[in-house]
Amino acid sequence: MQTSEKECVSISPVHSSGDSLSHTNSPRTNPGSLVLRSPLFNHSHFDIVLRRQHSRKEGKPKFTAVPSRFLNLTNDFEFAGWGSISHLTLTPQDICHGEAELNVFREEQVLGQFTASALAANDILGGVFYTLPSVVAVAGVYSPISLFVAALTLFLWRPVMEEMASALPISGASYTYLLNVSTKPVALLGSALLLLDFSATAVVSAATAASYLAGEVTLPFPVYVGAVFVFVLFTLVSLSGLRESARVATGVLAMHVLVMITLIVASVIAWGRGGMAQLSSNWSLGHVGLSPAGIARQVFNGICIGMLGLTGFECAPAYISKMKQNCYPKVLRNLHISVLVLTSGIMLIVLALLPLDVVESGSNILSLLAQKVAGRWLRIMVVIDAVVVLCAGVLTGILSACELLVKLSCDRVLPRAFLATVPATGAPYVTVISFIAFSALIYASTGASLIVISQMFTMVWLAVMALFPISLMLLRFSRPRLPRTSQCSLFFVAGAIGVTVTVAAGNVAMAPTIAGWFALYLIILLVLFYMSQNKVILLRWMYWAYDQLPWLHRLQLTKGWGDGLIRRMRNLRRQEVCLLVKTDEINNLFNMILYVRHNEETSRLKLVHFHSGDIPSEMEANAKILDEAFPEITVDLILIKGQFDPKNLAALSHHLNIPRALMFMSSPGPNFGYSVAELGARIISI
Incomplete structure (x- = not known):
């Protein structure tokens, strides 16, 4: 946040519930002094990010300054959509499954x-x-x-x-x-x-x-x-x-x-x-x-x-x-x-x-x-x-x-x-x-x-x-x-x-x-x-080659190729993966998302946190920052009240329709009470 000598800024607490975001920005009345009242970290929710997201219309791309590499596609092609924050309760049917x-x-x-x-x-x-x-x-x-x-x-x-x-x-x-x-x-x-x-x-x-x-x-x-x-x-x-x-x-x-x-x-x-x-x-x-x-x-x-x-x-x-x-x-x-x-x-x-x-x-x-x-x-x-x-x-x-x-x-x-x-x-x-x-x-x-x-x-x-x-x-x-x-x-x-x-x-x-x-x-x-493993990358190269030959766009036989390639790429990237997160440390969350970006073909990522009532203070704010940082991936945060164990993980897999093989987690410690084989999730960080 920036201030000038003529203006001082006070940031009031921001409250978030799900996707409902609000912010307040009020100037101080005393121009003769420069005072910055720092809010509590768990209340600020990174006001700049929230103000930018709140001001945009639904569906507007996360970035517009960088042009697309494709001649006939808008920047929206790279935009995966805004993420959401939600609370999930596993149903008895999920638990039984x-x-x-x-x-x-x-x-x-x-x-x-x-x-x-x-x-x-x-x-x-x-x-x-x-x-x-x-x-x-x-x-x-x-x-x-x-x-x-x-x-x-x-x-x-x-x-x-x-x-x-x-x-x-x-x-x-x-x-x-x-x-x-x-x-x-x-x-x-x-x-x-x-x-x-x-x-x-x-x-x-x-x-x-x-x-x-x-x-x-x-x-x-x-x-x-x-x-x-x-x-x-x-x-x-x-x-x-x-x-x-x-x-x-x-x-x-x-x-x-x-x-x-x-x-x-x-x-x-x-x-x-x-x-x-x-x-x-x-x-x-x-x-x-x-x-x-x-x-x-x-x-x-x-x-x-x-x-x-x-x-x-x-x-x-x-x-x-x-x-x-x-x-x-x-x-x-x-x-x-x-x-x-x-x-x-x-x-x-x-x-x-x-x-x-x-x-x-x-x-x-x-x-x-x-x-x-x-x-x-x-x-x-x-x-x-x-x-x-x-x-x-x-x-x-x-x-x-x-x-x-x-x-x-x-x-x-x-x-x-x-x-x-x-x-x-x-x-x-x-x-x-x-x-x-x-x-x-x-x-x-x-x-x-x-x-x-x-x-x-x-x-x-x-x-x-x-x-x-x-x-x-x-x-x-x-x-x-x-x-x-x-x-x-x-x-x-x-x-x-x-x-x-x-x-x-x-x-x-x-x-x-x-x-x-x-x-x-x-x-x-x-x-x-x-x-x-890299079907989307190969399809992008195919579309780029198609895009470089304008005469192909005019032929009746090849006119629909571009739309078909785009649909195929989007369908492949709609396959969801899940990150099972324990803490809200943004450096760990960032590295885990980088792993997904480099190793999986997806534009839909769900951060899942099991809790007993106490949610880490920066979890929601950091999820929004990461959603902003990765425009090609929709980052959803799901908060589940319950114990992190093989039964609930299998129930979550059934509820979200995401195989446990595509659920990623950090390495469990020596006191963890369950086998990695029972969890069925992939370990991707220390």
Whole structure:
């Protein structure tokens, strides 16, 4: 407020109720003195802002001095409308709906540690069928050492993943982690990597299953046709619902464990009868012409390739919200111990019983082992087990991808159609079919080459695993107050990142084309996600190009294009989002609105404050200032008398018809009594 030497100003209190605003400005009668009577802050309500808003007619733009960048549009195009202040009372129907939604959330936590382990274990344990030949090809007789060391590295990731999950027990894995600790564009990078990883999981599993079967019997069709058949079969299984899919996965895992135990027992008996002669012979042959540096190189290359046998470990966080409480660490433990024992143990048995040249041939090693130690009956069992468990790896990829794609749809990255479900089972059929089509497209684009897909799979898996320690560092820096029950040392974070970089460099050094395939698919996905996330920006560019060509406005065919683009932009920006605010500190409110402006396509924002009767003194005034500061966004303030808890938040979501995934809040503190997963809101500030 400005005064002159000839005038002094006294500001009387301004009272606001909802949108009813008033102000008084009266000059002092004593011109000989300059007196400024400062009002109480909670009564002034920033008189200048209110006077300017009160004096304007309804609907008049918030600014008129800055011209529009569009030739044929007025400045009104950028104006979203004035916001309002209102008091809301949640109805009993809203409360009932909120309780029902929370009950559904709790009922979805159906997976115990064994069923949850089975979904990822079929992938990680099925890797024994395609990892062993690849590792032997580069590590020779040192393959058991390489596989054992590769499995040991998971000791670095387990504490990191447990801490992230305890802070953010939300499905979607690295995408949801990055979404809650950074910005949406960064999170979309994580989602692209995850989708590639799940797709590679499904493709490698399906193609390996068909190849393994083709190595035992003569198929009446090409291998890629067998892979397509596997895709179709497990698409139908996925459409039967999560609970049924978990039961199928558990049954498959039980069969796999039984067959592997039978194979190991028979092999140990045969090893005991035959002695150490074969192992000694293989060890001697493997040492020929190798220096200590050459041995170290072989072991290191084996570790790099052996990481492929750990794929599936990253899938467990993708469906963590479906697990029962406190079973996630047990799932990681089960997966880790099983792969630690199985892969290196089986590899040692293979070298102890089969000649090195046979092992290095890479032709269905485990079926050859079964034939030698027990005969044809066990070989048939191993082949059947290989095909079935590898097919179950397809199921793991599908279910993990579905959780991610549904989350992307809830966050308005993908169309709402991805949320459509089969009425009888609740399975998201659009999501399942879209993922299978995407995976089939990747498989076809490589010429149905299992080698290319496997190489790309290794790089994608390493990139996804790197996201866990990176997410944890961002969590500790940007959300340090977020409650968590587990906390690990920074040694594990640094160690996981170091291992990732080292192994990725080793894989690229062995096959430089890996980096090219990886970059190609990643860039394609990032472009698609960027276009889907920034639809309004792309439409604005399209309208600008249309606006620069006046002759298009005169053609009958293209005359209505401009109006259509404008309607589409306005419809997209009408989608509302909600900010859940606790205090009236304007710097925090300003930063939260900036987050919405940079990460969401909307022109309608609702500030919501739950209170017990005492409303922060500057809440209404600051809402009006922010409404003035962001002309392209309508800022509404909603004051709700009630407790801020998951039930009321779900009721509010129902009342406003805004998904909880589009409700944003600051990080809760250590004394907050509810889980972030129960709230369902996104954390966007410290």
